[in-house]
Amino acid sequence: MNDKQQSWMIYGATGYSGKLIVERAVKAGLAPVLAGRSEQKVKALAEQHGLDYRVFDIHALAKSDALISNIALVLNCAGPFSQTAEVMMQACLKQQAHYLDITGEIAVFEMAASLNQAAKERGVVLCPGVGFDVIPTDCVAARLKAMMPDATHLALGFDSRSGFSPGTAKTSVEALPQGGKVRKGGQIVTVPLAAKTRKIDFGAGEKLAMTIPWGDVSTAYHNTGIPNIEVYIPASPGMVKQLKRMNWFKPLLGLGLVQNFLKKRVDKKVRGPDQATREKLTTHVWGEVTNAAGERQTYRIQVANGYEVTADGSLLVAQALMGKHAGASGYHTPSTLMGAGLVEQLPGTVLSP
Missing domain, CATH: 3.40.50.720 (NAD(P)-binding Rossmann-like Domain)
Known part of the structure; x- marks a missing residue:
């Protein structure tokens, strides 16, 4: 070499x-x-x-x-x-x-x-x-595609208490004014924040979950070719309500002053989990496919802490x-x-x- x-x-x-x-x-x-x-x-x-x-x-x-x-x-x-x-x-x-x-x-x-x-x-x-999360969810998507080659809809999600690093937190701040994202008919479309909710058993019992604009909306399509994709995480009813309210003033969240303020708060308050926290917190990853006939397949794995x-x-x-x-x-x-x-x-x- x-x-x-x-x-x-x-x-x-x-x-x-x-x-x-x-x-x-x-x-x-x-x-x-x-x-x-x-x-x-x-x-x-x-x-x-x-x-x-x-x-x-x-x-x-x-x-x-x-x-x-x-x-x-x-x-x-x-x-x-x-x-x-x-x-x-x-x-x-x-x-x-x-x-x-x-x-x-x-x-x-x-x-x-x-x-x-x-x-x-x-x-x-x-x-x-x-x-994380793309490696686990991308692999789950690939498994589900093999299980149901004619799938038309794919839902992915993860239940993680990993906490945020400063970089991840700032990325989330940048994403707020862009709204939610899902894939419909092969195209990525913008939807309201917390546009859909449903009950999902990610692997540790059923929980309320909401859609998020996560990377799998893109990657899972390039991986599987499935034209309709949504990504979910657990959310309390209060969090869902809060995000739905934010849809009303979403454009304000994109203003430079607001973004700078939120990112400075991240710098002051977010440090990321320590080693002991990372070692004890695992993550459940879930996926579901359906086809035109309404048939359904699910697949779950458990992985280490996201970091x-x-x-x-x-x-x-x-x-x-x-x-x-x-x-x-x-x-x-x-x-x-x-x-x-x-x-x-x-x-x-x-x-x-």
Whole structure:
């Protein structure tokens, strides 16, 4: 292998998820190049683990993609990914480096899918969403498609008490003014926040659940081709009412002053769960398909805490792309790249009986 084939980068390495992934990589005997915009933070983390590092703001890549020269793969951990993914993807295409990230943002997945042909021509993989929740739900979707090939409707969901990291919280703030999202007839459409509710047994008893604009509205379609897709999470009646009220002043939530205020509150109050919390909280993942005849199939799995899934899953996919899957190209979801059994390779996964 040449130097480029051996070198890979974690951008956003000093964030909550980035640090977890760096720790797992070092423990596995790997030596990623660490990168981010804060020299003080990146240098300190690199020196702590004895790793090389680079310091640059993501937008500098638009002027000089050489900032990722001699890198075979970039794992982007810098959210919100609406602000980082496209620039990094374009730089990876120019430098012929595989691109991974840990987003759950619909727009990022759709943008990556639009670059499928360009990625094939450059011989690189674009695979955003190699963490939670996309790895588990993507694999559940693939299993359900195999169970019911003629499915016309897919519902996915997860019951997680993982808590938010700062990056995830800021992404949620950005998503509020955009409303809900579902897929109907193959197209992503905007619906009100908490547009639909239903009772769902995710794996630990029946709970009230509501629709959310999660990444699977995009990824599960590219994975399965099922034209109608919804994603659910548990929600209290009070939360549902609160979100429904927010539909009335949704445009105000997109104003710069409001967004800045909410994101500053995130910076002050959100830290992400500690190790003890992560270790004791597991996640139930559920999926359901129906066909035109009204037949129904369900599938459930249990996985580790969402941040554990992200750390283990992103590292597993990165290693595969630098190994047995190095010759792959084009846009992929986690399961189209690695197979529906990907989630079963992650520590803490328990299949339904």
